[in-house]
Amino acid sequence: MSHFQRVLLTGAAGSVGTALRQSGTRLGTIVRLSDRKPCENVASHEEDFPLELADFDAVSEAVKGCDAIVHLGGQPLEGAWKTILDSNISGGYHIYEAARRHGVKRIVYASSVHAIGYYERTETIDGSVPTRPDSLYGVSKTFVENLGRYYFDKFGIETVSLRIGSCFPEPTDRRHLITWLSYRDCRQLVEKSLSAPRVGFMVAYGMSNNSQAFWDNRTAAVLGYKPQDSADDYADKVFAKTEQGDPNDPAVRYQGGSFTAAGHFEDE
Amino acid sequence: MSHFQRVLLTGAAGSVGTALRQSGTRLGTIVRLSDRKPCENVASHEEDFPLELADFDAVSEAVKGCDAIVHLGGQPLEGAWKTILDSNISGGYHIYEAARRHGVKRIVYASSVHAIGYYERTETIDGSVPTRPDSLYGVSKTFVENLGRYYFDKFGIETVSLRIGSCFPEPTDRRHLITWLSYRDCRQLVEKSLSAPRVGFMVAYGMSNNSQAFWDNRTAAVLGYKPQDSADDYADKVFAKTEQGDPNDPAVRYQGGSFTAAGHFEDE
Amino acid sequence: MSHFQRVLLTGAAGSVGTALRQSGTRLGTIVRLSDRKPCENVASHEEDFPLELADFDAVSEAVKGCDAIVHLGGQPLEGAWKTILDSNISGGYHIYEAARRHGVKRIVYASSVHAIGYYERTETIDGSVPTRPDSLYGVSKTFVENLGRYYFDKFGIETVSLRIGSCFPEPTDRRHLITWLSYRDCRQLVEKSLSAPRVGFMVAYGMSNNSQAFWDNRTAAVLGYKPQDSADDYADKVFAKTEQGDPNDPAVRYQGGSFTAAGHFEDE
Amino acid sequence: MSHFQRVLLTGAAGSVGTALRQSGTRLGTIVRLSDRKPCENVASHEEDFPLELADFDAVSEAVKGCDAIVHLGGQPLEGAWKTILDSNISGGYHIYEAARRHGVKRIVYASSVHAIGYYERTETIDGSVPTRPDSLYGVSKTFVENLGRYYFDKFGIETVSLRIGSCFPEPTDRRHLITWLSYRDCRQLVEKSLSAPRVGFMVAYGMSNNSQAFWDNRTAAVLGYKPQDSADDYADKVFAKTEQGDPNDPAVRYQGGSFTAAGHFEDE
């Protein structure tokens, strides 16, 4: 369904990247994979470009010839500042700057709930609220969102920034009943982000059709996203296996969960 | 379901008017039809009153004895100023002023997406945003909406202004996947607009249950509207037959589609 | 599903209270019942504590040992000031103050549409709009909501205030098609209010899955509420049995229905 | 400037009441004073009606013959529940109900910052935010505001609810630099509340022209209020005499100041 000829998929060897590869040519006629390590089982419509995001020349080489990018790569959770800086901040800049130089038209960015993790669970927020990151990782996500905003406003490169909740095989704790995004729905969300006629710069939330929700995901409607899975189907199982949390525990109080309760990475 | 005795349906010979006639007595015990030309196959609960909207006396005669009006009549797309002025602006005034003189209680008005056509497709809007017409046709729609607001505030005549997207047998281009309103859903929307206990002055959007959406249609909930069709069912077909547009083309960028890309009628 | 050991249910002998008792241990391991008169058919997981809400010591005794309260008790419709004052205002204070003294963690309060009854039916409101009570009864509901807000802000006692529309066996007038809450959905709403990991102080609306709606119930999503019944199923029946109202009648114009049309209790 | 013939001023013997008496006939042609104790120095345009607010018949007698009320009376700070209940809650009801029975047209009510005391000082709020009382006293203020809303919506009695900050001879602590209302400005605010052609039900904040502010007082503009004093003139003096507070102390963090830091009255 994608109209893009060649799409670069960064972070292709991770769990979400692997799940997205199942979208096949719905991502693009050719899907160029990249990760720190080579990808396995490279299909005929795929090509593999292992690289370090901190290396601008390598990123530039991988971006060349692509007309869209799905950017999942980088440090996927809290880490040391040096790691965040190199992989997520410099890495993010390298992706956007290479995109500008090589005429990429659209970027789908895997942002995160941790960009807004300090909102209370009782608050319903949409994509336009001020960011409230819950970690250096979350701060790096807001950095790339601002970069996307800038490259759209000045250079016209479109971005869908997907603030992904919890993208796992299935919900395993009670917060996941709110934030879970199934792999299938994640694929749909990325495919729709690529096929929507115009996205400009847009922020949408990545969650399945969960009854319990603190996100007003109207921007996902612009994309035509219609989730097919629901964390509700796992509620009994999760309730049976887990204890009720203390509502005053930051991990229970805030949308970001345990990231808000944790201390600083450097101290841990 | 309507509680009205006699409902005037203007534009009854057009495609939407013809579709609405299938609602039969759900519009009113008697449905008075009017258009520039006589209507065909007039049923036993119908009566035909051909007229020119620019002729106040004819309009007044047709309105007399009715307690509600479904006003579809007038120039249905961009046209010369003289046409817009006579059919839509004067025509709209004639309808409201005749309604006031003859004690009509409620008017359902076929407004249009073109009243707000210059909003970006990435913006989610509701019925309370400032209007941004994309054509003289669209300006005439905002004129009648203001007229409806005025006649309610001063004289208590209720209006539902339905900003109809694309009311056709089926979606045929990619923008229709967002804006399509099936004839069946159109009928329901008009019927609910007539049967809701109180509508005051209200603006609602006319769209089917399409996953892709840029309208927050909460006012339709006041009416109890529950669409049964969806453009989603046509997505594969439409994608197969049409090319992806350039996201910077006004026709792709704005909600009004090609009306925003077109030059001025007089120049064409 | 509740994680509470002992839950006090006030107003347990009323129709809604009786319906809620069917939730059994989903409310709490032990459900302590209270009403002015003894409850019937007390089950093994239940214990009965008849009391007057105006009697602080009795309330305090009943609250002791409970970790949550579902507070339905009090005058359930407009009444003389003395009744409202004793049962709803003093009664509400007694519940909260006893809760504070005995370490209760969460209160689910049966507030009412009559706390916001003077909003027009054409207005879509959420839980954060200024209250507009339509009766002394409605004023008493706003009083307890403010009490809940205060006890949360100062003492950390969580409250879900459920503004219940029309909780009856089935819809019997046209306004009920908008405001009806089935007993089954009422049970679910209360159960979810008890089992949600954190609720802080929250206002949600109590309505089933009715197409016709004037409430933006996004806060109910925080609870995971997913109504299973709909007044739509009764629409034909209700339309057949009832007359269309005058849209300028306060009972039709405002969300509170006949409470807004009625004069003052003392004068009636 | 007032167009009212006889205005009842409750709480007339208190400090604010005494200050307001200086407005003389700008309040009304005749000013009827009431307080628990007789007022001193009753002028020729004044008449004295000592009473207990908890006594409905006495209140009714005092209200009879008045066409407007300035209601300052009641417990002016946190107190025991019984006191709050009798003086502020029952007292407030007695004032409004007597007003209804005797045809009073407008009430100016001395509400308080403590009705919204739990907003953070860093939040700028206007009169339409949900109330967040910081004390039982504050809850009683929200009660009377809701009563005023109700009596306006149902009976057309107009109310200006003035949420007064700190009405003292001069600012003496750092929070007063934000919330101070001079007696002179208080007089103007009450006078304007009486002389404005229409007030409906309105909430405005009572503060002088202080540069430091957390209130968006646009509703005061509807009244034409133009403060002449400013806490700024006392800033150096106050800074010299007082210590900087800890920004995490509730008394410094919240708009309500020390009321939010204090425990419960009954426990003190």
Next chain:
Amino acid sequence: MSHFQRVLLTGAAGSVGTALRQSGTRLGTIVRLSDRKPCENVASHEEDFPLELADFDAVSEAVKGCDAIVHLGGQPLEGAWKTILDSNISGGYHIYEAARRHGVKRIVYASSVHAIGYYERTETIDGSVPTRPDSLYGVSKTFVENLGRYYFDKFGIETVSLRIGSCFPEPTDRRHLITWLSYRDCRQLVEKSLSAPRVGFMVAYGMSNNSQAFWDNRTAAVLGYKPQDSADDYADKVFAKTEQGDPNDPAVRYQGGSFTAAGHFEDE
């Protein structure tokens, strides 16, 4: 201060037009005057072009050679539909369409409080609220505002729409204390509308520095408007000469004043 070479001033012979002529070359190097009748005392920087707004050719001729327009012309208060239609609706279209054909860059339009006259006086509104006209005259004002919005969105012609309150030599009734715009401030507002570097399409309110206000005029700040006069200086005089109105009289209740109380022109 204007950077425009030739500015057309319509309605130049009226009272506001005459007042604006005192701005001299601050409007433009050459000021072309037009009205139904010839203007008097034509200065050396002025040129006179009498015309009927209903005559497109005449309007087009007058617009030719101008790079900006200050459009005051047309029916200045409620009138028969035919008059409103010809002078304000067709006249407005003629101005904009001629502007488009002759390359005019900016239009300053004299809109009116009557475009939003049905807001309550107790509501504070800004320039983005939905219009609520109080007369056919007011409806025609909203029509031209929509036309301005359209011609900016499609053709880039900038518009400042000034919703003028009461532009008279001095306030003479109590509503004027809110809505008065002095001639001096009116001149400043128009001059700033012409000299501001960019205005796009903007709506601002035309009022002097009156303490009593129901408009949030932040858009005027974009223009740099800083009123020098105030209705406050006339308050005592006006209060002395006029009676207090009934707050339930539409003329007192709504922002549009007597226009909301009046019946329909055709009936008067």
Next chain:
Amino acid sequence: MSHFQRVLLTGAAGSVGTALRQSGTRLGTIVRLSDRKPCENVASHEEDFPLELADFDAVSEAVKGCDAIVHLGGQPLEGAWKTILDSNISGGYHIYEAARRHGVKRIVYASSVHAIGYYERTETIDGSVPTRPDSLYGVSKTFVENLGRYYFDKFGIETVSLRIGSCFPEPTDRRHLITWLSYRDCRQLVEKSLSAPRVGFMVAYGMSNNSQAFWDNRTAAVLGYKPQDSADDYADKVFAKTEQGDPNDPAVRYQGGSFTAAGHFEDE
């Protein structure tokens, strides 16, 4: 007026830093200066700590012993990515992380109009709108703002982020008439940011009392900021010396001025 014992002032040798040094002990009892080069004329209440912001150990050493920081340092306009990364991004992190380790209580950060430079000049924005940076420099400002938000939410370190417009000796172009912040007002704004009892995390705009404005600076009121200078006093001079810009030039259209019109630094 500051209650801080030792305040670190970074960027102390720049023009704004030099202007701020005139605040003397109103910043803190001791003012520790830092810049890349030594500062001149070090006063008795000052101490000089030259350093590179990219050097964490140096920053940490300078922060040690301070209880507040005024952070002006870093690249002050668009620059190469490497410079922005080292000075502004890593530099910003070093300041906050050192603050956390050494118990600093409050940071006043010199953010910039360029964090929101892509808003249209016709839009009035406050401090809560989504950021829209106009340059890599602007993106780095949004990065530090997010860092400040995070360090407050997790560690309680307060931040005032001042989005400074144009802080120069006097306005020299027409955009400065909107954005100018005099040195005197800049000093006051920083002093108030240090002396306000509680600031939490707050964004305020840095502008003098200019009539022409596109910022709703209500958060500055929380600080008690009361500007004493105005660009208005320079308007005639600036208008005389400069040409009117084209309203469609990005430098005229957007709040960020020439930053939005400029290409990318790397290409220049």
